[in-house]
Amino acid sequence: MSYSELLNPIKSFLKCETPDEWVEEAVKSENFSMLLLDHLICELKASQSAMYLIRKYAVDKESGDALLDWLKPFERFVYKREGNWRELAAKNKLSKSIIPKSTSPYGQDLIDKMVLLIKEELHHFYQVLEMMEHYGIEYRSITPSRYAKGILQHVKTHEPDTLIDKLICGAYIEARSCERFAKLAPHVDKYLSDFYISLLRSEARHYQDYLELAQSISSVDIAEKVEYFGQVEADLIQSPDNDFKFHSGVPIGSSKTVITQP
Template sequence: MSHMSPDIAQLLEPIHAFLPCATPQAWIEKAKAPEQLPVLLRDHMVCELKAAQSAMLLIRRYAVDEASGQALLAWLKPYEDYTYRLVGDWRALADHNKLNKRMVPKSDRPYSQELIDKMVMLIKEELHHFYQVLEITQELGIEYDKLTSSRYARGLLTHVRTYEPAALIDKLICGAYIEARSCERFAAIAPHVDERLGQFYISLLRSEARHYQDYLTLAQQIAGEDISERIAFFANIEAELIKSPDGDFKFHSGMPV
């Protein structure tokens, strides 16, 4: 990306250092094709919602009381209704990006407050980006339609350990890889789409560049010990998902077949 500004290059440096491999050129070539734009944008929109859902599940499972959990569910419900059930008017979502209740942390979890703070902030950003992608698809005359999810997140999460706190630590590491890969792909395709969309992807990269570090910091804090072995374990799985042949072209898909 020759015309990348120095500040973007600086944001990408740690992301590239963290990710085990770069996006294959074959994926970028396919992503450049105009006929792939509808599926890329639809999938990207769903990815933003899934990122918000993952953060919400972490807060509900590990950090808050029942009433706070219900408030989180209510916050995301209109977005989920629209995305998975095609129910509701998408424009109304603009007024819905607020959490109407203070989260009450579980007293027996020392990390609860930090998990809540980081994840609520992340949910707000992801839902805002979800709406922005939706706006762009409407502008471009791309109708939203439901689509199946790619193998990527599932391929990572399959390897999460089944006991605590190991499961939480693994989920946070997976979250870090998903966020970092998203940012790397924003940068990879930004120069190849029209200027408005390219600038949008760069703006997303700016606001989401620290998300993967938030996940890693939490994982490290909760583990209370070195987690580099676990990070390396998931790096191998992530690289395999990105570099192996994948017949389903999506935002996080592997090597196009």
């Protein structure tokens, strides 16, 4: 399947395309390091979000602790600057099988989908570090963007709506990431372009997994919720934003002058 075929359902799912002004800002040389740094953090955040769902809704403490141990080397690297990033690829593995607790109503499907997603996101985290090494970009701490918080603040506070809403939010975040990989690919060098296309291919399934889980948990059709969060997401993407990040909105004061990346 071509990447354009993978992208068509994603474009149909999202309520808007990434504005040209964001793409123009993204490919300026002064924003190149931020693009990769924020992408790196997004991969870790996606892993953490999926792990939170498993630990909160599906497993006992022993399995939850094993999940936490899985993520610790990656979190230590980001938050404490500890460890050699080249060793992280070998640490992307679980120490034990994760099975649902008997009291969980959500079952093995949530665990299976989220564990696979975590493995893939952590692999992509390592790949982004390889890209940073290739382009001579050192890791540094950055502030979070408004995007994920802006979507999640609309999540209901009672169950099972909280879980359903978070899964729908996850679907939109994953879909937007894929759409932006495709938007960026024609404007960067072949090395980075090939990487973005490979991510699009591997991550195109993620948003569908989130949606399928949300519908399987809900006792009613989730179409109205999906529509609601789609508009919330589109508003964030289309509104002015003075903080350039991978998922930021329309850059305030952006010019039409595009500078080639280093």
